[in-house]
Amino acid sequence: MKPRPGVDVPDHRGRTGLDRAGRDLDRNPGVRVRDVELTSRGWHVLRRTTFDYLRRDGRWETQVRETYDRGNGAVVLPYDTARRRVLLTRQFRYPAYVNDHPDGMLVEAAAGLLDADDPHTAIRREAAEELGVVLGPLTHVLDAYMSPGSVTERLHFFAAPYTPADRTGAGGGVEEEGEDIEVLELPFSEALDMTRDGRIADGKTVLLLQWAALHGPFAPPPSGARASHRAELESTSPRRRPGHMSP
Incomplete structure (x- = not known):
């Protein structure tokens, strides 16, 4: 043979x-x-x-x-609670374009494959490449199979604070890998509205924005057990010491 x-x-x-x-x-x-x-x-x-x-x-x-x-991946929602903004991307996705999306330009949270890295290292790499931002401490949100009927990928979801000073690069992705990524800094309220009117149609991004609104940094004033979780998120906001970050 x-x-x-x-x-x-x-x-x-x-x-x-x-x-x-x-x-x-x-x-x-x-x-x-x-x-x-x-x-x-x-x-x-x-x-x-x-x-x-x-x-x-x-x-x-x-x-x-x-x-x-295609291996496993990681995705992150960078947030700025002081200015109530989030960092997202916009790029062309042919699979969406060929399946009825008007122009194939999807607004998404920054994400990428782990390759040989652990999820924390991989998502910091992707945030730097796609968004040009150095993330603060990472909050692990959840892990999920996004299309379990046919795709083996398990996606690790994170959120992390950032400040304007943390945007140290231009972003845009790796040109040698065919990436041409636009960086979007949006008011959180607008990004959330975009999940309702269809301007954001990417599943991982919808999930992270809804988490941020319900349980994360932009959730309503918490009470009881939720208060400690909200306090933990706020402790990782832009008031952190310069250079301090999680693994």
């Missing part, structure tokens, strides 16, 4: 064994992986997996699913 790039021999990114993902999974006794086929090995990986699934009525059923593996 001819050696298969990405399986038997390194592909263009030096990867082998791409067909092994999932073969040794045994955490769910109602799922038995039978075969994994590598169907595409571009920058990211598409696989077709055949497995037996134990239905709730006790019958075993053979199913086939395709999964798109």
Whole structure:
């Protein structure tokens, strides 16, 4: 058999064994992986997996699913409570454009793949590249699978304070990677309105803005148990000591 790039021999990114993902999974006794086929090995990986699934009525059923593996990622909402503003991006997204978005220009929170970094390091890198900002202490909001029917990615959500002085670069992304990103500094109230009228249609961004309004730095005056959480967020606002930040 001819050696298969990405399986038997390194592909263009030096990867082998791409067909092994999932073969040794045994955490769910109602799922038995039978075969994994590598169907595409571009920058990211598409696989077709055949497995037996134990239905709730006790019958075993053979199913086939395709999964798109692009690695895990992180996203952040930088906020300035003193001026009640947030930093977002605007860039062209072809998948949205081809699926009925008017011009494909999406307003989003800064995000990116982890690659070989941990989530904290990765999101600080992305904030510097896309927004030109040095983030204050990071607040971990949640982790979520954004499209679990077909995409394996788990996204780590963060929020962090910033001040005008923390905007030390131009942002715009990495040109060599095809990025052409516009930096937007918006009043929080306007950004929240944009999630309601459709001007912001990106899921991760809607989630972070709603969190900020309900439970985060722009939430109504808290009471009881919520007071301590609000105080913690406000303690990481622009009054922080120069140079102080979380991992």
